Amino acid sequence: MRCTDYLFGDESHFHPNLSGASQAADTGAAVIHVDGLKHTYDGKNYALKDVSFEVKKGEVFGLLGKNGAGKSTLIKILTTLIRPSEGSMTILGMDPSKDGPRIRKRIGVVQQDESFDFTTVQGNFDLYGMLWSVPTGERTRRREELLKKFGLEDIRKKRAFDLSGGQKRRVQVAREMMHDVDILFLDEPTVGLDVIMRRQLLDFVREDVRKGLTVVFTTHNLEEADYLCDRVAVIDSGRILVMDTVENLKNLYRGKKTIEVMVEESGTERFYQALGSALGAHATLSQGTEGAHVLSDNPKETLALILNVARETGVQIEWLSVRKDTLEDVFIDSVSREGSE
């Protein structure tokens, strides 16, 4: 039974998992199995270095990483667009090197870039249905349901390329539901969307996840991963740094606090250099464009240390705050540790 069977087919098979998708993730069989995956485009530099993981049926698996971390390369390999240089994998129990077309028949892919046929929204749905062998009558039924569900009825006659960014994204996601999908790959689907549109899109996906859809989702937006994913893998420089359920990852950092600090521009370099040297093994410093984050398991002591460094370097602190642990802390800490090793 595929998600679209639930969405469009026999409702008697519908078993909503209102407690969240993690339950399905715990009990489901692995639909993606990746072992020792490596990939290089030029034969020298590796975009992926020994990546291994499994995704279970009904799970939302997040690939979290900054730009250029290797997320999109991994998605291209998983969706059979490119072959990995080394390693093995199975998708839905099939080998992509032999069963590419059969796998592709059962997956949906929302790519990072927009992709439309040069026709109307409705025309794009119809063409997609035809290409994926959806029978004519069924095609019309699915199209109408999806146009309604994704709020696209009023713009059905508009050319897809004339739509706003948010509308285009909704069309791209909805279009993938025209055919039967076992796994939906979403490669940064919310880039360029405003907060409301972003949440709306994630809710559409969440709704289908409750009905059994497996989702592989890449993002560099940590709130999104927190909102949507059962498990996340933090990926950087082609390596998976940490991988666990969102809750477990947060628990790892329970008790730790992130201290955000921003200093006057003229003293930035001097301050962070001194702070880096002063921080012990119990705190990690990561510097961004708007200040720095210090993840510490002894926030009181670290706070005093920051103030002391500011005094000694004569640099004025402009912003200082302590906040609760979030997925962002996990991400920053993982990437910072990797960078320093």
Add this chain to the structure above:
Amino acid sequence: MELPNLLKLVYRNIKVNTDYGTLIILIGLPALYLVFFGFGFQALIPAGSSASTYLSFLTPGIMAFQTVMAGTVGGSMLWADRRWGMLAQLLVGPFTRLQYLLGIMLTSVMFGLAGAAVMLVGAYLLIGTISISVVGALVIVAAILVGSIFFGSLMLLLSALVKSNNAYNSVQVLIIFVVNFASTVFYPLSPKLPVILQALFRVNPLTYVANVVRDGYAGTMAIGDAYQMAGLIAVTVVFLFLSVRSYMRSGVSFS
């Protein structure tokens, strides 16, 4: 009944790429050649010749020229699919890369044959009478089919290799111009031409497409046409291989 993948892709190519602009260029431009060149050059021929003589010479040439136009349609399809993201989207669908490429090629051939048929109807309206034997018609179809695949391969090769839209358009215009005018589409190959131009005529596949179509049109097929077709098929196989290879290797827009 479910359509085979190849036909689905052809249907999609026709549906998406037959906008009015494409049709006007595909049919309108060669038709304009037929009208302006047909009557313009006819006026230069000394009195005593039949009014339809040059038009009768030009018609099969313009039909052959449709293979170049069909090739540009094929190249543009690949280019547009790369540019608008549909290439990668289709390739994560239940199709193989080869099916995608063959879909474009088959669409080009269909455009070539349809364009040639339209030119024939246009010429009939201008000349008043056209008589083609069944064998002649088969020879014409075969030459246009092979010619369309050749120029389709050439343009696919171009669109797989060229990285920018401007470069693609410029090179395409240059190819159309050289291929068109250094061929026997508009005039026969004269021994009075400079040697370099003669050589250019001889290496230009459109010359052979035009020659064979002309002989099929006039019912003057001879063993020379078989040799010309054999040469044309050989060159087409080479270019088809090159275009498929470069397309498969280029990582076509998703490297």
